Amino acid sequence: MSEEFKSIQSVGRNGLLKAIDQFESFSNQETIKAIGDDAAVIREENGNLTLLSLDTFVEGVHFDITYTPFHHLGYKIISAAISDILAMNGKPTSVLVSMALPNRQSVQMVEDLYKGIYAAGHEYEVEVVGGDITANHSNIVITIATYGKAEAHEIAFRSGGKEGDALCVTGDLGGALAGLRVLMREKKFWKEHGDDGIQPDLSEYEFVVKRQLVPKARVDLIQALKEEEIKPSAMIDLTQGLINEVSELAGASGTGAYLYQAALPIAIETRHVADEMEEDVDRYALFGGEDLELLFTLPEKEVERFAEHFNDLTVIGRLVPKNEGMKMQTAEGEIISFDDLS
Amino acid sequence: MSEEFKSIQSVGRNGLLKAIDQFESFSNQETIKAIGDDAAVIREENGNLTLLSLDTFVEGVHFDITYTPFHHLGYKIISAAISDILAMNGKPTSVLVSMALPNRQSVQMVEDLYKGIYAAGHEYEVEVVGGDITANHSNIVITIATYGKAEAHEIAFRSGGKEGDALCVTGDLGGALAGLRVLMREKKFWKEHGDDGIQPDLSEYEFVVKRQLVPKARVDLIQALKEEEIKPSAMIDLTQGLINEVSELAGASGTGAYLYQAALPIAIETRHVADEMEEDVDRYALFGGEDLELLFTLPEKEVERFAEHFNDLTVIGRLVPKNEGMKMQTAEGEIISFDDLS
Numbered sequence: 001m002s003e004e005f006k007s008i009q010s011v012g013r014n015g016l017l018k019a020i021d022q023f024e025s026f027s028n029q030e031t032i033k034a035i036g037d038d039a040a041v042i043r044e045e046n047g048n049l050t051l052l053s054l055d056t057f058v059e060g061v062h063f064d065i066t067y068t069p070f071h072h073l074g075y076k077i078i079s080a081a082i083s084d085i086l087a088m089n090g091k092p093t094s095v096l097v098s099m100a101l102p103n104r105q106s107v108q109m110v111e112d113l114y115k116g117i118y119a120a121g122h123e124y125e126v127e128v129v130g131g132d133i134t135a136n137h138s139n140i141v142i143t144i145a146t147y148g149k150a151e152a153h154e155i156a157f158r159s160g161g162k163e164g165d166a167l168c169v170t171g172d173l174g175g176a177l178a179g180l181r182v183l184m185r186e187k188k189f190w191k192e193h194g195d196d197g198i199q200p201d202l203s204e205y206e207f208v209v210k211r212q213l214v215p216k217a218r219v220d221l222i223q224a225l226k227e228e229e230i231k232p233s234a235m236i237d238l239t240q241g242l243i244n245e246v247s248e249l250a251g252a253s254g255t256g257a258y259l260y261q262a263a264l265p266i267a268i269e270t271r272h273v274a275d276e277m278e279e280d281v282d283r284y285a286l287f288g289g290e291d292l293e294l295l296f297t298l299p300e301k302e303v304e305r306f307a308e309h310f311n312d313l314t315v316i317g318r319l320v321p322k323n324e325g326m327k328m329q330t331a332e333g334e335i336i337s338f339d340d341l342s
Numbered sequence: 343m344s345e346e347f348k349s350i351q352s353v354g355r356n357g358l359l360k361a362i363d364q365f366e367s368f369s370n371q372e373t374i375k376a377i378g379d380d381a382a383v384i385r386e387e388n389g390n391l392t393l394l395s396l397d398t399f400v401e402g403v404h405f406d407i408t409y410t411p412f413h414h415l416g417y418k419i420i421s422a423a424i425s426d427i428l429a430m431n432g433k434p435t436s437v438l439v440s441m442a443l444p445n446r447q448s449v450q451m452v453e454d455l456y457k458g459i460y461a462a463g464h465e466y467e468v469e470v471v472g473g474d475i476t477a478n479h480s481n482i483v484i485t486i487a488t489y490g491k492a493e494a495h496e497i498a499f500r501s502g503g504k505e506g507d508a509l510c511v512t513g514d515l516g517g518a519l520a521g522l523r524v525l526m527r528e529k530k531f532w533k534e535h536g537d538d539g540i541q542p543d544l545s546e547y548e549f550v551v552k553r554q555l556v557p558k559a560r561v562d563l564i565q566a567l568k569e570e571e572i573k574p575s576a577m578i579d580l581t582q583g584l585i586n587e588v589s590e591l592a593g594a595s596g597t598g599a600y601l602y603q604a605a606l607p608i609a610i611e612t613r614h615v616a617d618e619m620e621e622d623v624d625r626y627a628l629f630g631g632e633d634l635e636l637l638f639t640l641p642e643k644e645v646e647r648f649a650e651h652f653n654d655l656t657v658i659g660r661l662v663p664k665n666e667g668m669k670m671q672t673a674e675g676e677i678i679s680f681d682d683l684s
Contacts, residue, residue, distance in 0.1 A: 008452065009445035016475060019449050023460040025470040028435055040438065040471035042489070046388045054438040054487050056474050061442075093370055096382065096396040098485050100403075103351035107361050110350065118365040128367045129382035132398050133358060138480040143440050145396050145487035147384070 036252070037158050038087040038237060039148070049155055051092075051148040053084035059139040066190075067183045070109050072213040074116020077144055079217040080239065082124055083292050085148035086222050087237040089156035092148040094129045095121070100136035113142075124219060154231060156296070161234035161253030165297035167317040168232075170218050172265040173242055174281060177288025178273035179205070179212025185277075207269035215292040224310040232296035241287040242316075243338055245295050247326055250319055253297075257338075259317035259328040286328075286341065378594070379500050380429040380579060381490070391497055393434075393490040395426035401481035408532075409525045412451050414555040416458020419486055421559040422581065424466055425634050427490035428564050429579040431498035434490040436471045437463070442478035455484075466561060496573060498638065503576035503595030507639035509659040510574075512560050514607040515584055516623060519630025520615035521547070521554025527619075549611035557634040566652040574638035583629040584658075585680055587637050589668055592661060595639075599680075601659035601670040628670075628683065 008016055025034065032049065033041040039053040057077050059065060065073075082092035097117060101110065121128055129147075182205045189200075202209050225231065236249045242264075250257040264285045274281035297319060298306060307313055317328075326338040350358055367376065374391065375383040381395040399419050401407060407415075420437065427434035439459060443452065463470055471489075524547045531542075544551050567574065578591045584606075592599040606627045616623035639661060640648060649655055659670075668680040 004450075006449045007445060008443055008447050008449060011449055013475060016449065016452055019453050020456045022453075023456050025460055026463045026467055028469045031436065031469055031471055034469065034471040035473070040436065042436065042471070044386060044388070045390065046386070048387065050392065050489075052436070052438060052472065052487065052489055054440045054472060054474050054485065056440040056442055056476050056483075056485060058442050058476055058478050058483075060479050061477050094373065094382065094384065094394070096394060096487065098396045098398040100398055100400050100483055101350055103349060105350050107348045107350060107353055107358065108346075110358055111361050111364075114362045114365050118367055121368045125368055127370045127373055127376065129373055129376040129384070130394065130396060131377070132396050132485075133355060134398050134400055135403050136400050136481070136483065137402050139478070141398075141400075141442055141478065141483045143396065143398060143474075143485035143487075145394065145438065145485075147392075147394055 033157065038084040039090070039146070041088065041155060047152050049090070049150045049152055051085050051088050051090045051150060053081070053146045054143065055081045055084065056141065056143045058141050064187070065140070066187055068213060070112035071116035071119070074113040075120045075214050077142055078117055078120035078124065078126065079215050079292055081144035081146045082126055083217045083237040083239070085146050086217055086219060087235050087294060088150060089154050089222060089225065089232060089235060090148040090150035091222070092124065092126050092146050094127045094147040096129060096145040097131035098143045099131070100134050100141040102136055102138060102140065105140070124217060154226070156232045156235040158234055158236050158249050158252035161249055161255055161297040161319045162299070163255050163319055163321050164300060165233050165319045166300055166303045166315045167246065167257065167259070167295065167297055167319065168303065168313050169238070169242070169265065169293055169295050169316050170221050170312055171291070171293040172267040172270065173291055173293065174284030174288040175208050175211030175267055175270045176215060176290040177284045178270040179208035179210070181277055182209060182273060183212060205273065207267065208273055212290065215290065217292055218294045221294050221310065228306055228309050230298070230302055230306050232298055235294060235296040238291045238293045238295055239289055241289045242295070243286045243341060247338060249295060249297070250326060253319060254322055255319040256322050256324040257317060257326045258320045258324070261328055262331045263314060263316045265314040375499065380426040381432070381488070383430065383497060389494050391432070391492045391494055393427050393430050393432045393492060395423070395488045396485065397423045397426065398483065398485045400483050406529070407482070408529055410555060412454035413458035413461070416455040417462045417556050419484055420459055420462035420466065420468065421557050421634055423486035423488045424468055425559045425579040425581070427488050428559055428561060429577050429636060430492060431496050431564060431567065431574060431577060432490040432492035433564070434466065434468050434488050436469045436489040438471060438487040439473035440485045441473070442476050442483040444478055444480060444482065447482070466559060496568070498574045498577040500576055500578050500591050500594035503591055503597055503639040503661045504641070505597050505661055505663050506642060507575050507661045508642055508645045508657045509588065509599065509601070509637065509639055509661065510645065510655050511580070511584070511607065511635055511637050511658050512563050512654055513633070513635045514609040514612065515633055515635065516626030516630040517550050517553030517609055517612045518557060518632040519626045520612040521550035521552070523619055524551060524615060525554060547615065549609065550615055554632065557632060559634055560636045563636050563652065570648055570651050572640070572644055572648050574640055577636060577638040580633045580635045580637055581631055583631045584637070585628045585683060589680060591637060591639070592668060595661060596664055597661040598664050598666040599659060599668045600662045600666070603670055604673045605656060605658045607656040
């Protein structure tokens, strides 16, 4: 190694992406969007758009097999993968699944994993059209390529938001993190007290545990938008937490953002978990990842009309001029910059 | 774990694929080919075909970073990935690259890897349209999704071979394995004698080492076929060794196969390495993987015409009736079944 060794750890994911950014790719004129959105967008000869995305799930980083049933894992990775295509206002139609698996894992495990993958495929009407199975020495690494379509007038980029647009979110926030907190507590208890053969009773936490283990992709929003012939000005899916995704969307749109903390949709079950853990539930909602909800923007005048037809939606803020920055108004009326939140 | 624990190791890759095969996928009517060929094939509205494939490369399984320069690795994985699309007689146009990387790796390593990926992209006119970077604890795992196109009359499946068709192969065989043997010998020497800071002189082995580290995808064959308006009746790429790929192609085509051992194209440099290692060079040619050459079938009458325009091609056998099985005629005139070869 050279004297100037710089580890990935020292520069972080963003530093790494910047390092890669120096290289110029060969480019096709049919490519409408390459890197920088939830999916790549390619124009076909007939004007329709092809959407492509790729997601990797690493044991020990994205999932923990001590508390994740494999059929749940299979379902979840398909939900997460197709969510990228939904976030472009597109229709996912096919996936390819690649697995790197340690030899010591059981065949039953692989069957359970695929059971979940195929169950999700049937639910979302997405076909498993191919893939790859290889060995790995240590852990399970799964990659899903997702293929989908959109008509040119439907496509929603992160970058299309306009000043004044309402920031809307489906469902509720922070539930997946609440579920993770419960499962991690159980794992800790199990590690400290040993396996007495008794399964923990998590029925009290069913809502949040499901949010963590078997989140649903919001196909219903995309269908409702199509039925109402409404196109979001911008859209992104919530995988890395609300603050991160609002920053990405507003950043790509060249605007600022203004959030109302009091408006954040948080389920009562999520609140109970945060209370039990003596943690701040708003931080679950702002920073908790993996909810797989969709964050999108609509011109103010369209919000009411759309909400009449799709009611699992909350307006949580609006896009503002770029020079106003990214801010949140707390329930107490204080105005905080995103930078001071984390 | 249940009392009937069956490990992946105990059933092997084929046993695993069989276990997965029990599940029925949701299916789209646009899907022409899902699992079972080099790439998935989807029909577009205008009748053209979209091709999709997914390949995973695992450190310690598919590559060894002790003797693989990272820019070579980047180049090689793109060559291997697009080879799947070429094997359908298609044109690869875009890739998505996903990496799971240990934090301890250097930024320089990632830059070198991407340098190779982008260099291959420029050479093959393939755009890097997206991807994913995540952490992994132990090793490097890279997955490439490849997207390509073909016109409906061009597509070549593994299954289209007919009795009597000539089995043709591009380039030469066994070179990548010969290169691997040289590199492994150097690694062993280095491990036993310690690193004296002197780089081994591999110039004598340049041909085979390049075949292992920077194999080229055979875009030239696909272009020549297009120019001559010749379509192979069947095609597959050589990643798992000739015997395996001939068996796959003939099996899918519902035929037997008859190989002429004396006809196998083997480079003189590959012979030298086998001699040095006191190994059988024909086994390199029959079982060595990763050559990235293309194996295809043509009706006998088209072979001569095509060979006038594309000369890096050897006829190594023919497809025969299924009941004649898979056999090879040795240089000594003996006829051996594939089953007795391995």
